Amino acid sequence: MMRRRTVFALIGAAFALAACSGGSGQKQDSTLTTLFTSAKAVYDSWGQPAPQPVVVTRALLDQTPGQVMQAIPDRTGLQDFLRLIAQRRDDGPGVVEVWQSSDNIQFILRDGVLVGTKGLGPDMRSAQAGATLAGFDGQGGGGARLITLARGNDSAQRVEFACDMTQMGRDTIQIVDQRVSTYRMQETCAYGGTTFTNEYWVETSSGRMRKSRQWVSPGFGYIAFERLKN
Amino acid sequence: MAKGGAVQQVIKPTRIVTGEVRKIRVIGTVFAVVCATQASAQDADIFDVPDRPTLNFYGSPGLVDMPTAESLPDGTFAIGVSHFGGTTRTTLTFQATPRLSASFRYVGIQDWNANGFDTYRDRSFDLHYQVLKERRTLPAVTVGLQDFAGTGIYAGEYVVATKTFEGGARLPGRVKVTAGLGWGRLASSGAIGTPFGGTRPAFDPAGTGGSPSVDQWFRGPAAPFGGVEWQINDRWGVKAEYSSDAYDAETGNGVLVRKSRLNFGTEYQLSNRIRLGAYYLYGSEFGVNVQVQLNPNAPLTPLSVRPTGPIEPRPDRAVSPEAWSTDWSESAQAPLTLRDQLTPVLAASGLKLEALQVSANRAELRFRNTRYRATSVAVGRAARAMAQVMPASVETFRLVTMHNGLAQSAVTIRRSDLEALEFDSQAADALLAVTGIGEAAPMLENAVYSDTLYPDYAWTIAPYLEPNYFDPDEPVRFEGGIKFELNYSPAPGWELGGRLKHRLVDTFSDSTRTSNSVLPRVRTDSILYARGSDTVLDTLYVSRQWKPGNDIYARVTAGYLERMFGGVSGEVLWKPVGSRLALGAEANYVQQRDFSGLGFQDYSVATGHASAYYEFGRGYLGQVDVGRYLAGDLGATVTLTREFKNGWRVGGFFTLTDVSSADFGEGSFDKGINLTVPLDWFLGTPGKRTLSTTIRPIQRDGGARLDVPGRLYEQVRQGHRNAVTDNWDRVWE
Structure with missing residues (x-):
């Protein structure tokens, strides 16, 4: 678990350093960056416990x-x-x-x-x-x-x-x-x-x-x- | 629940779209392929998920090493990777129409040690056509041409029949029985005669190949083959077959020992898209087969677009006539005020206002769509933004989509139709029936323009990875590094674009395969370019595009147009909004660039084409380009493309020119496959970006076209009537 996290962190750091953009419009991230960000979000949300149901009063x-x-x-x-x-x-x-x-x-x-x-x-x-x-x-x-x-x-x-x-x-x-x-x-x-x-x-x-x-x-x-x- | 926050604050609600399904899918695709796809099996039969045939060692529907008569579901891509006895075959099969499929295969056979190969590597194309679909009493029948365009060792043809038996009381699952007759390689063992006569030449490793070997098809001896597949349950299946392939070439070179004609295997369906198999072949070898089937129609993550608020209907005219007053239109400030109100509403949907023209009861909006691949989504959102902002008296909306300064088409919608049909039981169809899609004038008179749009610029620094296929020594070579891209647009239609790349890693520069071409080396010097320098100015150009008339589009580009050529390029395109046909002409004068640096070599050429484009409907597109190519050769390129509604595109092309096969070299003529996958198919969030690649069995100098940035046809077509109505189902998103 820890190791996977470290790998992700390293790749993430590489991308953060490598990918940036700017302009008068909102230029979108590069394709590789988008794919990585998406995968990272997915990874982060793994293993989170499901929220408890709420008893409405x-x-x-x-x-x-x-x-x-x-x-x-x-x-x-x-x-x-x-x-x-x-x-x-x-x-x-x-x-x-x-x-x-x-x-x-x-x-x-x-x-x-x-x-x-x-x-x-x-x-x-x-x-x-x-x-x-x-x-x-x-x-x-x-x-x-x-x-x-x-x-x-x-x-x-x-x-x-x-x-x-x-x-x-x-x-x-x-x-x-x-x-x-x-x-x-x-x-x-x-x-x-x-x-x-x-x-x-x-x-x-x-x-x-x-x-x-x-x-x-x-x-x-x-x-x-x-x-x-x- | 922004307003009713109390409940939310206390309880932190969960979301309706839980990410769980999506998560598994994205990670699977991007990183592992193998763990993709648990979900989506819930597709009920309303969406008619057809029976999925299994693949053989050649990556097409089949038993173990022999084919069956089954077809893949329409549009499916099948990727098969099989290995046994030192032979690895990687095959991409595309079911181009419900009956016709094509395969492209790359094979490596270890320890060949003959014909100048240590490891024998070759590319081959197959075609399969299902002549008869399976009926209650009749089997499916398919005719196949294997390695039909080569002198390769796999050349063979077959006719095969398959019948499915199901629901028997004694046997669970499903049994498929196959019998066929093979020619060529598929008749090398157990031949029973020569039904169509003739002889077949032997494999010639020195031939250029590449041309359809029509004179060989179904000639020489024929041999029967057959087998049985038993699909025990949803997961497990077993196969047994009688092979008519003697593996003459392999046994001759000592690659494998063949002791039997019988092959056996068992397969396991790992997920909806992935199937694994283990086999025992020819009495001597164990083999494995990984089968992946992807259907563009089943996205990895379903696309969902964040909805806008419902339309606020205008007040009743009889009740509050003052709201319908047209006095506002007398004010000179009104267009500016409306522009400023509309701009942020559009921006929330990823749309950019370029120009706005308003009168008391009409308004025309010219806007740019930066977010949605489907133009209809952008049009629908622009219409609702107008309904939110415009005074009540404005009844007619003209919505003009703009692309790099080109007005694509004008969609005319009445506001009262929008209001009345939003919750209609057939909302999209009903709106289309009352919507007009017509031509757009080049410029909009008496309009107010966005004062923040120009100069428009964007830059990116990002990593890149570029593959290159089928070097004889290495199936895939690639380079990776960092790129810097800049696009600067000082005014509508003008663009200064450039790309600077710095290579960090590559597997090119150690290649010793320099060009042996007898033509001007317009493409085969890529190794020398790769060796040239690590930092490369890939492109740097100025372009201007505009509309000389309502149906006519023009472009002029000058600069470093691509890595290997620089010069000037001009293009004119005629494409009426509602027409399936478009005609274009392009003329270029270019000079070959130095292997490194900014200079030029001696070679220069005038190249250009006249082009005809046609939309056949149902997503099939055709294109013919006739003209002069980079090496000065004259000829034509034919391209056929199938475009799916969700943006997947797969196309095949070939070019015939006055260069002889011998002068062209290996492959005889230029041909290949184009593949485009939209990124939102993976991510499920809207976006216009795509991943594209062109795969050629081999890149030679004949039939090579200049790679100019920003050709007009695709820029224009996506906003024209057929493209807009094809995706009209999404207009209310």
Whole structure:
């Protein structure tokens, strides 16, 4: 361990001495320098312990101005808190909300249904939510959802998923110190061999989505949202 | 969560994009190759990850030493390094189209001790074409030409069929059965007849090679070969084959003893991209094979761009008409104020404002993109920056991308479309449908210009490493050292550029291979240049480029244009914004530089080309250059390139001139491979830089082109309609 660190330090020193630049614009580092810096950052972050999850309390929420959404991606299981940065009505169904993570990833929701992400890499570029929102009427239902997914080669793939919405009945969930009475809904979508299943918990009193677990993309998987504070 | 800091301050949130996956990948690529790639197997079948065939000792889909009829997934690069019995083959295979693949191989055979070689070293090219794809009942069928352009010892042809069996109740995994018929080397053992007649000449080590040996293909005796591969599970596989290769040349020279026609092996899939194999060949030798498969479509680190804030819609006109007033446009100060407001917003996205022209309801922005390889990302960000800054009455945005003083194209977007479509269920397609991409005038009238952009300069001191391939004594030679680069631009289109290099280490200067060329030694004196001096003024030039018309681009460059030549160069290019075709002409008068210092040698030449460029679509690009080359020879170069949407480029080229094969020397004519890999493919952060290399089997003096900095076509094309719309999916990033 120690030896690897020393080697890195020496290479780093060599590069620091060898590579510098300047100019009226922001001239970028040389290619070799960039590769090295990137690898160094990676190396440094190895072996750091995963942060402990935070138990959110009412007091903590009260200190926080604005609305708060908790987000936990399946693939890391780690928790982040999102900030509402925009709220819009447009020609589409529902109200659009843009939520931003601490590392500047944006999640775009229409009445709580995920219709886009920005900054992830394997993003959901855009999506229809009409069929899903129509299924929240308590009757179930479903229909086609066109979802545009980013691909690794910088293009996007438009996929028409066939979705079914199932009413799972009433469910009381715990959000921080509140017990919230909800309708629970399950949406199963399929395209060829790919399927995903989203779950939604919609507050009975307000019709607002309080909790969900939604699929983003093949490369990112699922993410769980919980609306902690309105 | 800048505003709602309380939660964050208390709890230090983790990030949505955990670096974990990315980390493993970057380190793997840059330093070890071997530990790359755990992840990305999660790609669900929605992205249609096709079956990945395994490679043989020749680095193409196959059994142990024999080929199969399989194709690699479209676009895949396969690198195979195999070793047995003193023979090491390093092969790069590229699946150029779904059916056609090409391989380039470098081989070293130890203890050859004949034909003037201690260690026999040679380059060879293969082509494989899958005639039939596998069907439910029919096998895949492939025709292959091995070492088709040489007099090398590997020359052979084959027709082979492979059928996959899967899902049997008794046997887990997947079984592939292969049978084929080989000619040439692949018929040196167990021949059954001569179906197409003819004879084949023996290997001639003195020949110049390099030309397709059409008269030999499928001639002489033919022999059957075949084998079975059993892919037991995702990790392990075993192979057994019957080889039709007698290894005549190797056994004749005592390199290896061949006791059997049967070969066996077992392979282990180490990661998504890497497979290792161990084998027992020809009844006498153990062998190993390292197989790496890279697909440009699967980046090592997915590219992610930090998003901008959503567009703030303008207030309702009926509710607040005063916000829509056009009075502001009467003020002479307004354009200056808007310019100053817009500049930092653009800068946050890596864009530089060059000029701005505003009126009450239209605005044209001319800007430079310093960050995004995909022009569409820059256009989308510029549009949103305009929506953030411009007064409500400005409805039409014209966005003109500039590259070194050249206006590439004008993208016209209505602001109300931007506002309406940002969260549309098909946001990118819907915006493209209402966007115009047209020609841009050379200059913008009545505009305010950036007062901070010029003089523009940049300099770098950095280490460098330059490889050079296939010296007969050494497969890869390289030099490394420190370089100093300067670019100074006093005004739009003008540039003073230079590069000074100081060599610290190299493996060139001990080479004794000086030129034996009978042509003017315009390229083969590289060893003398390498010996010349450690500190070298690589380039130092002044250039000016401009647009004489909307579709016409021009450039003049003078100075030390490259390491070996200096002089003057002029170029004109015709490329309408929406055209697939471009035509260009370049004329140069250059003199050969001294091996060291700033002087010149006696040799001077007028060289130049007329060029036609064509975008075939789906990323295939073609180029033909006809003209006079550095050695004074007349001829043409044909280049075919496949460009992936994420910036990978791989191309092949060949040049035929009036120089005879004998005068050209080894290889008969000039040919090679160009490879460009964008750096952001590794790093996952946006950037325009690339790593490029040109690999030639051998560098001779015939068909050599001047290496002028800043040729026009690529500068212009990247901002034209096809390039912009190809990546339009990313416009909202």
